[in-house]
Amino acid sequence: xxxxxxxxxxxxxxxxxxxxxxxxxxxxxxxxxxxxxxxxxxxxxxxxxxxxxxxxxxxxxxxxxxxxxxxxxxxxxxxxxxxxxxxxxxxxxxxxxxxxxxxxxxxxxxxxxxxxxxxxxxxxxxxxxxxxxxxxxxxxxxxxxxxxxxxxxxxxx
Numbered sequence: 001x002x003x004x005x006x007x008x009x010x011x012x013x014x015x016x017x018x019x020x021x022x023x024x025x026x027x028x029x030x031x032x033x034x035x036x037x038x039x040x041x042x043x044x045x046x047x048x049x050x051x052x053x054x055x056x057x058x059x060x061x062x063x064x065x066x067x068x069x070x071x072x073x074x075x076x077x078x079x080x081x082x083x084x085x086x087x088x089x090x091x092x093x094x095x096x097x098x099x100x101x102x103x104x105x106x107x108x109x110x111x112x113x114x115x116x117x118x119x120x121x122x123x124x125x126x127x128x129x130x131x132x133x134x135x136x137x138x139x140x141x142x143x144x145x146x147x148x149x150x151x152x153x154x155x156x157x
Contacts, residue, residue, distance in 0.1 A: 059101060063115055063153055066097050067146050070122055074142060078133045087126055094119045110157045114149035118142045 015027035069090055076083050101107060102116035121142050125134060134142075 059112075060153060062097055062100070063111065063149070066093055066119065067115065067150055069093060070118060070142065070146060073122065074134055074139045078131075084131065087131070091123065091126065094123050109152070111149045111152035114145050114152060118145040118149065121145075 015024050015031060018024035018027055069086065073083075073086055073090055076086060098116060098119060101112045105116060105120070107113040107116050121138065122134070125138065
């Protein structure tokens with residue numbers, strides 16, 4: 001007995017609802033025989049396919065811009081008049097980036113995970129210490145995390 005689903009078009013066979021394993025196998029083979037792309041190796045044509053992001057993608061640009069701002073914050077003199085504006089900008093841009101690419105600390109890529117760690121460290125320090133200078137030991141860790149994030153970004157991870 002062939003089970004079907006009602007869709008907008010013609011009835012579709014559901015091979016999982018077959019009575020026996022042999023009938024299910026035959027149903028799946030019939031469905032695969034109707035597949036228009038029978039030779040999936042022609043899709044890659046023997047080439048090794050590597051998942052990567054375009055260098056100029058929106059995510060990549062936003063990540064690089066934010067990394068530049070974080071680095072600028074870490075190197076800026078404490079008495080620089082532009083520092084307060086940079087801190088305001090980092091709070092907004094960091095939160096915006098996190099809401100897009102690492103909502104709730106959950107990131108899909110390794111580059112986003114590392115960027116989230118760096119942004120979270122900087123924003124946490126700014127929230128609790130205000131305009132105080134960023135400690136050198138923490139800055140070292142944040143810089144290492146930023147460089148790791150950017151290297152993962154270059155690799156497309």
